[in-house]
Amino acid sequence: MAWFVYLLECSDGSVYTGIATDVAAxxxxxxxxxxxxxxxxxxxxxxxxxFELADRSSASSAEYWVKRLPASEKRALAAGLRTLESVLPPVLIEPEVEPEIDPDAEPHSASDGTPNAEAATL
Incomplete structure (x- = not known):
């Protein structure tokens, strides 16, 4: 179910931030x-x-970061001058670790009994 982070303009000029599945309701x-x-x-x-997000957890996290913005930055976000992604902390992606190759390991053979070309180069 999609969740939304929404911004409301209030009568005193402030901007309220919340989350919901149905913003109009x-x-x-x-x-x-x-x-x-x-x-x-x-x-x-x-x-x-x-702003539509995939689930409640994502919406709550985004709400947390948007609520910390001053009203002027929330208005910039609403106007499209900023993206929601620019407000959120960067996601760290762990680099893939290549498996270590043991130089002392015996080369493996293919199923037909011929040596594996990759293993033969070890």
């Missing part, structure tokens, strides 16, 4: 006063942007 909750405590006192005006 969640916006209605905020409007009715049944949403977050933050939006009860700062009435939401409109949805600035929403």
């Amino acid at each position: 969640r916006f209605e909750k905020h409007l009715s006063g049944a949403g977050a405590r933050y939006t009860r006192s700062r009435k939401p005006v409109r949805v600035l942007a929403s």
Whole structure:
């Protein structure tokens, strides 16, 4: 199920960040006063942007990083001047480790009994 990080513009000019599976329904909750405590006192005006993520875990992680941005950076994100990926920490990819070759190992033979060309070069 897809999850979304969304940004709401509030009546005091602030930008609220949240997550939901249905942004329109969640916006209605905020409007009715049944949403977050933050939006009860700062009435939401409109949805600035929403970003689809694969699952709740990804959405929660993205929300964590977006909430740390000042309102001006959240507005830049909503306007497309920044990407969501630019807000998130870089993902470290571990390099693949080549298996070590034992120079003292016996060469392996192919199933037909002929020496394996790769093994013969060891």
